[in-house]
Amino acid sequence: MTEGKGPDDIGQRVQRLRRERGLTQRKLAEPAYTAAYVSTLEAGRVRPSEAALRHLAERLGVTYDELATGRPAHLDTELRLALTEAHSALAAGDTAVAAEQFAACLASATRHGVETVQPAALLGLGECALESGQLDEAREHFEAAERLLAEEPLPRRAAAIRGRAVAHLLAGELRYACYLLETAIDQLNAGGLHDPDALLLLYSAAIGPYMDMGAHARAAQAAELALALAPGATDPALVAGLHRSVARTLIAEGRTAEADVSLAKAQELYQRLRLSSDLAKCHWMRGYVHAQAGDLERAERELCTARDMLASQHAVLFTHQVEVELADVLRRRGRDREAGELLSSLLNRIGPDRGAVHAAGAHRLLGLIAEDGGEPELAEEHYVSALSLLERAGAAGDLADLCRLLGDLLRRTGRVELALDVYRTGLGHRAAPGTTTLGPAPANPPVPPGSLGRPLPTRTPDQSR
The missing domain is CATH 1.25.40.10 (Tetratricopeptide repeat domain)
Incomplete structure (x- = not known):
């Protein structure tokens, strides 16, 4: 379940953090707000303003974003680093390790609503499943990534389509x-x-x-x-x-x-x-x-x-x-x-x-x-x-x-x-190989003039086997 910004979610976070720090509602509210306001906020009956959230975040010792969204500080950076490590493991052939790392990234990104990381983690899981021969599982991961990217431009979805x-x-x-x-x-x-x-x-x-x-x-x-x-x-x-x-x-x-x-x-x-x-x-x-x-x-x-x-x-x-x-x-x-x-x-x-x-x-x-x-x-x-x-x-x-x-x-x-x-x-x-099962060939892309029609690469004298 994704953590959100609704008054109930924020109120619960404020209450949890206040209790962890041993603060009373009055101590947390001072000097700009009242204990009654904090009580109402923790009960989820009021949506706090940006100014109130910034005050409470400072008193609780957390960032504004962490209090507003429930995401730990620096989570985006940590998830990006974790994705890089997972890709490195996959590149090195450590498929099982990579799959565990991608799965952990996906779970954390989903839990905290980091939508930019979820498709990348699913693509990584799909590649791991391809390598290990789990074809049904691979398709499911690529399809899930494509669904998350449905509103994105087609180039962003190309990797998921290729994976499928x-x-x-x-x-x-x-x-x-x-x-x-x-x-x-x-x-x-x-x-x-x-x-x-x-x-x-x-x-x-x-x-x-x-x-x-x-x-x-x-x-x-x-x-x-x-x-x-x-x-x-x-x-x-x-x-x-x-x-x-x-x-x-x-x-x-x-x-x-x-x-x-x-x-x-x-x-x-x-x-x-x-x-x-x-x-x-x-x-x-x-x-x-x-x-x-x-x-x-x-x-x-x-x-x-x-x-x-x-x-x-x-x-x-x-x-x-x-x-x-x-x-x-x-x-x-x-x-x-x-x-x-x-x-x-x-x-x-x-x-x-x-x-x-x-x-x-x-x-x-x-x-x-x-x-x-x-x-x-x-x-x-x-x-x-x-x-x-x-x-x-x-x-x-x-x-x-x-x-x-x-x-x-x-x-x-x-x-x-x-x-x-x-x-x-x-x-x-x-x-007629292929013509009974394939339709017309795809349209050619707009490539630079003169780049089409050249022969496929050939050996030159200085290229050794």
């Missing part, structure tokens, strides 16, 4: 994640609310679901627009996140060397900012880049580093997702048994509501391992399970590849007509 979208993305709800991000981007641009930080945050967040849905052209456009906005951004962590997201589009285009450069930029910024969780995700993506380039030994090292960092931070869901990538590298290095055991244990912990795309990836890999082991029926079961997960998530790009694998298996086992049907389904996803 990421929670839906991790839950396998790709289309809804895109809808949330695109709607906010359109509203920002249409309303002339050109805020580089807010737009950069939203465009960078949209790249992931675009890629998972197979909408590669739209992902590349979002990356291009985000790069154009980067010079005007004030938060270096946002710029680091941009470079990490852009790497996904470069990987999809086969530009692995350039993707590694983009990730190196992100990694350098994360190290400078001491953002351990984001740094772990850079190792994750660099492992994927090395795997795409065929350097499996380096890929395994990077993925193991990412897994260990995320596991130490109790980032459970992200740890599981890295392990799917690691299992793929292990399989490609000829360690099928090790990969299969890792994937089988993972499927007990991820699924339709927690990392659907990666759960499908685990089934796909188990299908490949089963085929290599001469178990076509088991392989088919895994491919079908993967298809079901990807269809629910709307991950069109992965669906096309999986249809090819299943079609080949059906053809080899003599079910040609069924194989043709599966191939046709895959061709449908490959022909």
Whole structure:
């Protein structure tokens, strides 16, 4: 319950503080007021004037604001410091500690009515819940923050919207994640609310679901627009996140060397900012880049580093997702048994509501391992399970590849007509990725002339891997 400024609240505070200090009503009132006035005030039958409150506050040894609102002196400053410490704990990967600190900030801010701190504490709790894989809890925190910011300009709500979208993305709800991000981007641009930080945050967040849905052209456009906005951004962590997201589009285009450069930029910024969780995700993506380039030994090292960092931070869901990538590298290095055991244990912990795309990836890999082991029926079961997960998530790009694998298996086992049907389904996803589930692309932001249309970042001679 928020402490207020009503006569009952103020009267109770005056009475409590007077008794704590051993003062009579007459002693407190002198010399400007009477004991009867103090008695009436303490009973809540009169609203004191500013002059009366200042007199009483001086006699009681508290500040005017503390007596008027019930907030302890310097509370706002203390809460801001506590928020900074909580963010530092989250950046260092101490998710549980950070969550406790954000919760304490929220409780104190709510109790004392410090409305400016409550949304920030809820956003912090939402980020902690994302890291620990508590997706429903994360959505609730982000939604609560957005409600508190409902009357604020849209740029102030961008972080809450992005948080909700990421929670839906991790839950396998790709289309809804895109809808949330695109709607906010359109509203920002249409309303002339050109805020580089807010737009950069939203465009960078949209790249992931675009890629998972197979909408590669739209992902590349979002990356291009985000790069154009980067010079005007004030938060270096946002710029680091941009470079990490852009790497996904470069990987999809086969530009692995350039993707590694983009990730190196992100990694350098994360190290400078001491953002351990984001740094772990850079190792994750660099492992994927090395795997795409065929350097499996380096890929395994990077993925193991990412897994260990995320596991130490109790980032459970992200740890599981890295392990799917690691299992793929292990399989490609000829360690099928090790990969299969890792994937089988993972499927007990991820699924339709927690990392659907990666759960499908685990089934796909188990299908490949089963085929290599001469178990076509088991392989088919895994491919079908993967298809079901990807269809629910709307991950069109992965669906096309999986249809090819299943079609080949059906053809080899003599079910040609069924194989043709599966191939046709895959061709449908490959022909127009994303267009069956996404509406028109968001309007472009008003960026500086000449900043659009430039190529995504490329390696220069003095940039080392």
